[in-house]
Amino acid sequence: MTFIRAFFLLLTAVAAVPAPQAESSSPVSTAAGTATISSASSTATSVCSGNTASDRSVWCNYSIDTDYYTGGPDTGVTVEYWLEVTNVTLAPDGVERIVLAVNGTVPGPTLEANWGDTLVIHVQNSLTNNGSGIHWHGIRQMGTNQYDGVPSITQCPIAPGDSLTYTWKATQYGTSWYHSHYSLQAWEGAFGPIIIHGPATANYDEEIGTVFLNDWSHSTVDALYTYAQTSGPPLMDTGLINGMNVYGDGGSRYAANIESGKKYLIRLVNGAIDTHFKFSIDNHNLTVISSDFVPVTPFSIDVLDITMGQRYDIIIEANQDTADYWMRAIPQLSCSNNDSPDNIRGIIRYDSSSTSDPTSSAWAQDDDCVDVALSSLVPHLSQAVVDPTGDDLTVTVTTNEENLFRWQIALESMQARWGDPTLMQVYDGNTSFEDAECVYNLAEADQWVYWVIETAIPVPHPIHLHGHDFFILAAAESASYDSSVTLNLDNPPRRDVANLPASGYLVLAFKTDNPGVWLMHCHIGWHTSEGLALQFVERASEIPALVKYDVANATCAAWDTWVSQSGIVEEDSGV
Numbered sequence: 041m042t043f044i045r046a047f048f049l050l051l052t053a054v055a056a057v058p059a060p061q062a063e064s065s066s067p068v069s070t071a072a073g074t075a076t077i078s079s080a081s082s083t084a085t086s087v088c089s090g091n092t093a094s095d096r097s098v099w100c101n102y103s104i105d106t107d108y109y110t111g112g113p114d115t116g117v118t119v120e121y122w123l124e125v126t127n128v129t130l131a132p133d134g135v136e137r138i139v140l141a142v143n144g145t146v147p148g149p150t151l152e153a154n155w156g157d158t159l160v161i162h163v164q165n166s167l168t169n170n171g172s173g174i175h176w177h178g179i180r181q182m183g184t185n186q187y188d189g190v191p192s193i194t195q196c197p198i199a200p201g202d203s204l205t206y207t208w209k210a211t212q213y214g215t216s217w218y219h220s221h222y223s224l225q226a227w228e229g230a231f232g233p234i235i236i237h238g239p240a241t242a243n244y245d246e247e248i249g250t251v252f253l254n255d256w257s258h259s260t261v262d263a264l265y266t267y268a269q270t271s272g273p274p275l276m277d278t279g280l281i282n283g284m285n286v287y288g289d290g291g292s293r294y295a296a297n298i299e300s301g302k303k304y305l306i307r308l309v310n311g312a313i314d315t316h317f318k319f320s321i322d323n324h325n326l327t328v329i330s331s332d333f334v335p336v337t338p339f340s341i342d343v344l345d346i347t348m349g350q351r352y353d354i355i356i357e358a359n360q361d362t363a364d365y366w367m368r369a370i371p372q373l374s375c376s377n378n379d380s381p382d383n384i385r386g387i388i389r390y391d392s393s394s395t396s397d398p399t400s401s402a403w404a405q406d407d408d409c410v411d412v413a414l415s416s417l418v419p420h421l422s423q424a425v426v427d428p429t430g431d432d433l434t435v436t437v438t439t440n441e442e443n444l445f446r447w448q449i450a451l452e453s454m455q456a457r458w459g460d461p462t463l464m465q466v467y468d469g470n471t472s473f474e475d476a477e478c479v480y481n482l483a484e485a486d487q488w489v490y491w492v493i494e495t496a497i498p499v500p501h502p503i504h505l506h507g508h509d510f511f512i513l514a515a516a517e518s519a520s521y522d523s524s525v526t527l528n529l530d531n532p533p534r535r536d537v538a539n540l541p542a543s544g545y546l547v548l549a550f551k552t553d554n555p556g557v558w559l560m561h562c563h564i565g566w567h568t569s570e571g572l573a574l575q576f577v578e579r580a581s582e583i584p585a586l587v588k589y590d591v592a593n594a595t596c597a598a599w600d601t602w603v604s605q606s607g608i609v610e611e612d613s614g615v
């Protein structure tokens with residue numbers, strides 16, 4: 041019965057949610073209506089009432105100009121959520137299959153909070169045959185590395201039947217997502233939106249909310265993994281917009297209603313396993329105001345590239361004729377393999393009573409897999425990179441003894457151990473890691489480091505770093521890096537996922553300002569499992585003081601018990 045209910049929830053999930061909570065005095069509540077919040081919340085939300093449709097730049101005593109790396113609000117508010125990782129049968133596009141989903145829906149419940157709130161999230165693993173671990177993508181986790189949610193790195197997997205409470209502070213604001221970091225589970229459906237309300241670089245009237253773009257197959261990705269490891273990326277059947285699409289005669293499309301003359305905020309997320317999308321809305325420009333968790337100087341674009349793991353906050357203006365318009369997520373076939381490239385669509389309706397399909401046409405566009413031009417991404421809060429020291433990383437692919445593809449960015453393809461997380465090894469004072477753990481030590485505090493990531497292979501990779509916004513100093517397709525390349529140190533684009541272009545290079549910098557063990561990996565799901573990952577042990581000497589050992593040990597103890605009972609064997613990278 042539960043899956044049928046979940047399915048109806050999906051079908052009825054439509055559009056224009058109320059304006060940010062900051063405007064009202066009511067506590068956080070999601071469509072699912074189950075979030076609870078401490079009693080301090082109504083005061084805390086009302087103090088940000090200065091943030092209105094005519095001035096989104098202010099936020100209580102803070103603003104879009106606040107340096108959120110060193111300052112920002114501490115609301116004292118705790119927002120508490122309960123999430124359950126479930127094994128259900130759903131039909132997001134009308135075709136039934138097994139889905140591993142948070143609380144039985146795709147996407148899972150929205151986590152919503154205000155900038156400066158603390159989130160306490162209880163995650164229950166109700167699966168029978170998989171561990172779990174939930175990563176809060178892009179959240180910096182200052183001082184809370186233990187709650188980054190990465191099996192083998194920051195925790196043991198949560199055993200079936202066990203639960204783990206994650207606690208972290210929202211020091212940034214904007215849009216992100218949570219997803220499982222255990223094996224391929226995220227791409228079986230275990231993900232959902234994170235919205236942190238805060239100021240913005242441009243004004244809008246209302247929120248449409250998150251718009252998730254996913255690729256989708258009718259077999260589970262676990263079933264496709266053997267093919268991926270022997271033949272390369274499998275053909276995905278289709279894609280989903282906010283967990284909905286049509287396929288053949290089944291399914292239904294996501295639709296959002298807008299009102300002529302108003303401006304709407306859309307929070308776009310690419311949660312695909314292996315699809316670079318171009319997103320657009322016919323006849324409408326998109327005003328980009330944030331890339332990942334970094335507010336940018338607004339710019340207008342008609343077709344927006346978004347690769348795996350990335351987010352964009354965009355504003356659309358209802359300035360066209362009253363009609364229905366297609367919202368399109370087009371997989372870029374130069375780097376993605378999809379059987380329904382022209383049919384991953386949603387609908388924008390000016391007249392909410394309309395039920396007809398739009399007749400609008402797509403913006404002219406080319407098929408390619410590139411990031412938005414780096415020159416367009418100008419962070420509103422200007423930051424400079426100072427005297428960075430650099431090193432080289434090369435992305436290659438080989439096959440292992442079983443003739444399975446193994447990717448690598450470090451000296452080896454990653455093979456970290458679920459039951460022996462790096463964080464606990466550091467806590468125990470053991471810093472002699474095995475090569476396959478792919479550990480890079482960054483001992484010194486507040487140093488600028490940069491990494492030249494190169495590849496000779498004509499496949500782009502979305503590189504994601506945990507615990508930091510990184511600075512993009514340079515990037516180029518079909519080019520090799522040499523000393524003549526100019527590094528942009530003066531307020532370069534900043535975010536947490538950037539594209540390593542095909543046969544090219546990407547130069548990333550970050551500051552060692554966050555003690556912990558942080559994963560850096562390709563966000564193509566197949567590649568993460570096939571080892572394209574490394575970990576930074578940042579300021580090892582400061583890490584033990586941050587670890588709540590009993591919590592970590594209890595998760596590992598339950599996991600060890602389950603491993604010995606189930607006989608499960610780790611076959612992938614462990615992350």
Ligand SMILES: *[C@@H]1O[C@H](CO)[C@@H](O)[C@H](O)[C@H]1NC(C)=O
Nearest residue numbers: 084087100101102113114115
């Ligand atoms: C905002 O500033 C006012 C005046 O400086 C102060 O009284 C108030 O406590 C501050 N509010 C918060 C939430 O920091």
Ligand SMILES: *[C@@H]1O[C@H](CO)[C@@H](O)[C@H](O)[C@H]1NC(C)=O
Nearest residue numbers: 072074075122123124143149
């Ligand atoms: C998720 O499911 C759990 C258990 O079924 C429930 O207690 C919780 O309220 C749900 N959470 C949300 C945010 O809907």
Ligand SMILES: *[C@@H]1O[C@H](CO)[C@@H](O)[C@H](O)[C@H]1NC(C)=O
Nearest residue numbers: 127128138140167168169170
């Ligand atoms: C989900 O349920 C199916 C069918 O019972 C089972 O084969 C599969 O192993 C389950 N998956 C997990 C992760 O529990």
Ligand SMILES: *[C@@H]1O[C@H](CO)[C@@H](O)[C@H](O)[C@H]1NC(C)=O
Nearest residue numbers: 140169170171223262263608
């Ligand atoms: C997770 O469960 C799926 C079935 O739902 C199974 O195919 C897969 O092997 C399991 N993976 C791990 C790593 O436990």
Ligand SMILES: *[C@@H]1O[C@H](CO)[C@@H](O)[C@H](O)[C@H]1NC(C)=O
Nearest residue numbers: 323324325340341357359360
């Ligand atoms: C889109 O933006 C371009 C350039 O900023 C502008 O010329 C054009 O009028 C805009 N179109 C719409 C539909 O707003």
Ligand SMILES: *[C@@H]1O[C@H](CO)[C@@H](O)[C@H](O)[C@H]1NC(C)=O
Nearest residue numbers: 460465468470471472473474
């Ligand atoms: C330290 O870690 C290494 C690699 O993980 C392991 O081989 C070794 O046994 C550990 N040493 C101790 C004292 O735990």
Ligand SMILES: *[C@@H]1O[C@H](CO)[C@@H](O)[C@H](O)[C@H]1NC(C)=O
Nearest residue numbers: 589590593594596597598600
């Ligand atoms: C960790 O858990 C195990 C049980 O699995 C227990 O034997 C051990 O004493 C615990 N370690 C600490 C330091 O609490």
Ligand SMILES: [Cu+2]
Nearest residue numbers: 501562564567
């Ligand atoms: Cu990759």
